[in-house]
Amino acid sequence: MWCLSCHIRNHCVHARVGGVTSELAFVISQVPVEETYPLRAKVLRNGGPPEAARLVGDDLPGVATYAARDVEGAVVGCVGLFPEPCPDLPDHPGEGWRIRGMATDDGLRGQGVGAQVLKAALDHVAAHGGGLVWCNARTTAARFYARHGFQEIGERWDDPEIGPHVRMWREVESG
Numbered sequence: 001m002w003c004l005s006c007h008i009r010n011h012c013v014h015a016r017v018g019g020v021t022s023e024l025a026f027v028i029s030q031v032p033v034e035e036t037y038p039l040r041a042k043v044l045r046n047g048g049p050p051e052a053a054r055l056v057g058d059d060l061p062g063v064a065t066y067a068a069r070d071v072e073g074a075v076v077g078c079v080g081l082f083p084e085p086c087p088d089l090p091d092h093p094g095e096g097w098r099i100r101g102m103a104t105d106d107g108l109r110g111q112g113v114g115a116q117v118l119k120a121a122l123d124h125v126a127a128h129g130g131g132l133v134w135c136n137a138r139t140t141a142a143r144f145y146a147r148h149g150f151q152e153i154g155e156r157w158d159d160p161e162i163g164p165h166v167r168m169w170r171e172v173e174s175g
Helices: 033-044 113-127 139-147
Strands: 012-017 020-030 064-069 075-083 095-104 131-138 151-159 163-172
Touching: 020 075, 020 113, 033 064, 033 075, 033 095, 064 113, 075 113, 095 113, 113 131, 113 163, 131 139, 139 151, 139 163
Parallel strands: 095 131
Antiparallel strands: 012 020, 020 064, 064 075, 075 095, 131 163, 151 163
């Protein structure tokens, strides 16, 4: 499907600034994980070096990474999707998929970029037979995930390096 506003195929997001849709467009696509390290380091690792954003398993088979790019090609949103069962729901039927390394540029939060990156990840799961999608969400992001159908499971905890978290999950139908 082509976006009628910007003539970009597939996943396109238009920024909303002050309730008005701008001419800026964001294209969502699957990318090599290394392209997301600078944004992940900036947002998730307090501005540390890009290599600080590398996660164990980033390069394993089956891992999918999606990014939103602005019109200049800069990565402004990203998410990693890892085939991994949820430890709190080990008997759940179907595949388990873990969201990791999800980040949106600070200046673009609340404008739909994160929602569209997450949608691309959920579409990936649907295209691969559906299943249970879960994450260890920062508590500051729990409302975002809840708006997208995720539920909290288990107790909240504090990660001494990156702050308070809660595990969240949702099902995705095969599509």
